[in-house]
Amino acid sequence: MADVLVYKEFIPWAKPSYWGKEKEYALEAISSSWISGGPFVDRLEKDIARYYGCGRALTSSNGTAALHMAFLSLGLGPGDEIIVPGFGFMAAANVGSLMGIKPVFAEVDPDTWCMRAEDVEPCVTERTKAIVPIHNYGNVCPMDTIMAFASRKGIAVVEDAAESFASRYDGKLSGTFGTIGTFSFHATKTITTGEGGMAITDRQDLGDLMALYRSHGLLRKRHYWHEITGHNFRLTNMQAALGCAQMERLEEIIRERKRIHLAYAGHLGSFDGVSMQVFTPKVDPVLWATAVKIDSVAYPQGRDIVLQQMLAANIETRPGFYTAFGMKHLHQSGRLPVCEALSGQIISLPTFPTLSDEQIDFICTKLKGLRR
Numbered sequence: 001m002a003d004v005l006v007y008k009e010f011i012p013w014a015k016p017s018y019w020g021k022e023k024e025y026a027l028e029a030i031s032s033s034w035i036s037g038g039p040f041v042d043r044l045e046k047d048i049a050r051y052y053g054c055g056r057a058l059t060s061s062n063g064t065a066a067l068h069m070a071f072l073s074l075g076l077g078p079g080d081e082i083i084v085p086g087f088g089f090m091a092a093a094n095v096g097s098l099m100g101i102k103p104v105f106a107e108v109d110p111d112t113w114c115m116r117a118e119d120v121e122p123c124v125t126e127r128t129k130a131i132v133p134i135h136n137y138g139n140v141c142p143m144d145t146i147m148a149f150a151s152r153k154g155i156a157v158v159e160d161a162a163e164s165f166a167s168r169y170d171g172k173l174s175g176t177f178g179t180i181g182t183f184s185f186h187a188t189k190t191i192t193t194g195e196g197g198m199a200i201t202d203r204q205d206l207g208d209l210m211a212l213y214r215s216h217g218l219l220r221k222r223h224y225w226h227e228i229t230g231h232n233f234r235l236t237n238m239q240a241a242l243g244c245a246q247m248e249r250l251e252e253i254i255r256e257r258k259r260i261h262l263a264y265a266g267h268l269g270s271f272d273g274v275s276m277q278v279f280t281p282k283v284d285p286v287l288w289a290t291a292v293k294i295d296s297v298a299y300p301q302g303r304d305i306v307l308q309q310m311l312a313a314n315i316e317t318r319p320g321f322y323t324a325f326g327m328k329h330l331h332q333s334g335r336l337p338v339c340e341a342l343s344g345q346i347i348s349l350p351t352f353p354t355l356s357d358e359q360i361d362f363i364c365t366k367l368k369g370l371r372r
């Protein structure tokens with residue numbers, strides 16, 4: 001019998017929320033003469049440096065630019081290699097490739113979907129210059145063992161914390177373990193500036209270099225003199241205005257994201273046929289997206305058909321990330337069975353702060369009903 005359960009209105013996969021003073025601050029930025037750089041940029045950097053307890057926090061035009069600044073400041077270039085997970089958003093691998101750096105893809109844990117030290121180890125060569133853990137969906141990689149491994153080998157760590165803003169590992173914020181941590185403030189992310197990002201570090205030298213690379217290699221004190229060949233990765237004051245307003249309400253944003261995670265876990269945590277991403281006791285996650293792995297016996301129609309069936313019920317969902325092996329036209333990667341299985345089985349579900357408990361009930365009822 002055809003499944004007729006359709007939600008009354010379209011439920012998007014993500015939706016930005018405004019919490020308080022976003023419009024007021026954006027208007028203030030537009031009404032001032034500060035529409036490129038300006039006081040909101042400085043304030044956002046200070047707010048985030050305070051929250052993260054880090055020496056330097058540098059805004060950037062997006063999360064990919066933050067990774068680019070990080071790699072440039074570490075002096076990475078042609079002939080070097082970085083180790084990235086085979087399952088995750090490909091920004092670090094893509095930026096690496098654009099810079100002539102070879103991304104080497106590592107396996108991930110089948111339950112947490114995150115890269116571990118033991119996955120990194122077989123990928124290390126004499127050309128490895130950085131390990132780039134990605135904290136997939138808001139989970140956090142086991143940073144204690146990754147950092148211990150990296151420091152034994154003398155390799156830098158750039159944490160791609162784009163999806164794990166405010167998530168913690170062992171009580172410590174993700175992004176603060178590595179040599180550099182990077183974030184994205186894209187519209188779907190935990191805090192957003194529309195497009196935007198940030199790199200944080202405790203190393204003054206790297207902070208200074210990233211600031212130079214971000215702004216044409218210019219120092220403000222000497223007009224048109226380029227210290228180095230830089231880029232333009234700057235965030236605008238208008239965008240930073242949104243970020244400042246969001247930082248004022250961060251606790252509420254975190255609370256709502258945790259509510260959503262718990263509500264999904266309540267419905268799907270013990271449902272036979274789907275398994276949720278696993279968070280070890282050390283992780284206190286603030287999820288960017290709630291994602292589940294569907295069992296191919298329970299859902300013989302396959303993940304991609306389930307995505308379509310959800311869409312037909314007015315619910316937008318997304319597949320897992322494609323692996324580098326699956327994107328042979330871009331990257332070289334050996335077979336990584338766990339990454340490949342996750343890539344084909346994961347569905348990420350709508351996750352945004354104003355998603356109601358009633359909508360979550362509906363989404364889960366629908367997903368359960370598609371089980372054969």
Ligand SMILES: Cc1ncc(COP(=O)(O)O)c(C=O)c1O
Nearest residue numbers: 062063064089091162184185186
């Ligand atoms: C893990 C990860 N890294 C990097 C990025 C890139 O961030 P942006 O889109 O802000 O460039 C994203 C998201 O888009 C991401 O999910």
